[in-house]
Amino acid sequence: MASSHQASGIQAGRLAAADIADNFGDLHPAYDAHEAAVAADRCYFCYDAPCMTACPTSIDIPQFIREIQAGHPASAAKTILDQNILGGMCARVCPTETLCEEACVREAAEGKPVEIGRLQRYATDVVMEKDVHPYSRAASTGKKVAVVGAGPAGLSAAHRLAMLGHDVVVYDAKSKAGGLNEFGIAAYKSTEDFAAREVDWLLKIGGITVDYGKKLGADLSLEGLKSDFDAVFLSIGLAGVNALRAAGEDMEGVRDAVDFIEELRQAEDLSALPVGRNVVVIGGGMTAVDAAVQSKLLGAENVTIAYRRDREAMGASRFEQDLAASKGVTLMFNVMPKAIHGNGAAAEIELEYTQVEDGRVRGTGETVRLAAEQVYKAIGQSLQGQPDAVELEGGKIMVDATGRTSVANVWAGGDCASGGEDLTVTAVAEGRDAAMDIHTSLMG
Missing domain, CATH: 3.50.50.60 (FAD/NAD(P)-binding domain)
Known part of the structure; x- marks a missing residue:
């Protein structure tokens, strides 16, 4: 007997497995070294580069493209990752066509920008394929920071805090880290389990523990976190x-x-x-x-x-x-x-x-x-399980320019926080900047 799914016209296997595999191939295939060199040659290396201003993480785009042109992709990756530790994923999912590439002088002159996103992917892929993490931790500060939510903002904050010598515990409600990078982006934009591989690579900095199956409001309370940690960063996304x-x-x-x-x-x-x-x-x-x-x-x-x-x-x-x-x-x-x-x-x-x-x-x-x-x-999401003590603005956690909330020693960033666009690259910038402010605050 046909299931109600089949009776209603919903069924599996409408296409052959091979056709589906083709359909879900990489949207923007990776450059090889020669293609990257040719693409880098198109950059004018503008002094006052409009592409850099258009990047929410302020990557020095002319610098990293010059490093690719000179045959140093690992140096290019370091230039990218210094500003955006999730530069590999952002290269795949960032709407570069409305950010850096739209601002490119070549786009204005010829209608064909330098392919900044694909160049960024080329450089970051080179570094991630090596088994050496390009960053090391500073001496321990003895300070402990809780990060609630292992999405782009939380991971960005955790990496920067660990690099600065703090011990970080990241809590996430799911059984896997990555947030929207892992669960919420089209499969053809992030192939070959890239989101999970990027998280594994990021955690090689050391000093970060990830605790899964822990949800704010159900398994964790803000008061409890505040008493157990020197600072708290909320990056809980929008679950409703x-x-x-x-x-x-x-x-x-x-x-x-x-x-x-x-x-x-x-x-x-x-x-x-x-x-x-x-x-x-x-x-x-x-x-x-x-x-x-x-x-x-x-x-x-x-x-x-x-x-x-x-x-x-x-x-x-x-x-x-x-x-x-x-x-x-x-x-x-x-x-x-x-x-x-x-x-x-x-x-x-x-x-x-x-x-x-x-x-x-x-x-x-x-x-x-x-x-x-x-x-x-797909009509938008709302904040769920927000801590009562934190003030909201427009249905999101109210933060200042550095990510500070209305509660002492609590910061927030990413989709759950006010301001900014709901983009992976914006979340990464907010996590990084909040981490720097947390560090300044903790070190007095």
Whole structure:
């Protein structure tokens, strides 16, 4: 007898395993040494480099490209990692097309920037393939710091604190470190288990202990951490997913896009993942694009991203939008979910056309229905399990420019903290800068 999944059109193995493996190959294949040298030759090595200003971690981009050009990729990697210890992952997932590469003088002059992201990957891969960590610890300070959350901000803070001689314990609610790098980014952007390998490499600095299965609010309290440690850094991310507020959103086949992406990233066999013939993703950010593209790569026939505002307002970059379109995803703008229809399991989604008045989205009353056995919600996340004592701002932990919260000896960074864009590279910068402020504070 067919399962309800199969009856509703959701099934595994829509494509042959070999086709799925091809589909999930590296989005931007790595340069070899010759290709890297040719790409580096295109850099003008600007004195007042706009690409460097556009980088949230302020990497000296002309310097590292010059080092690649001179045949010293390990030196180039050191220039990158001094500012961004997760430079390998950022080279893969950072929206360089709207940051450093958009600011590149070559982009302005020719419409073809220096491929900074791929050059960064080339250099960092060279260093990570060596079995020697490029940093060593300072003499022990005798100070202990707790980091809650092993995502990009937490790992960045932990590495910098350990390098400065502090002992660090990183707590994470999951059974694996990496945060969104491990669980929340499309598989074709981070192939060959790169996120886990980067964490292992980062921990070679020493002085960092990782304690898994420990969640703030359930297994850990802020008061307890404050009494056991000299400082606390919170990088707990955003675990809550916003509701659609549409009838039928509790039906089978309707789920959070982040859960789907996590399941896909942790799957041993992608061909065993069930996918619908018709998939609709609600949202307009990177998560929406990642969920939609990967549904298509698994063999879904019709995949649509439905976004309530126009193209210009979409959180995903134009590069990401074009990537989705190139994979056969349909992008619908100015529509919002009104209801999901089906007999216990999703079969159709009813969307209402919208218009924006004074910045607010309003329904027009006109609707359209699309077949949809799977509906993914990618409409933003919210803070969960935040410590009561910490002041919030806009639903996130309120911090100053150095990451200090309203509570003494407690800092925060990454997606859970106010300010900054929700990007891996921004989280790394916030973790690094908070670590420097923690160090200054602890050393008086």
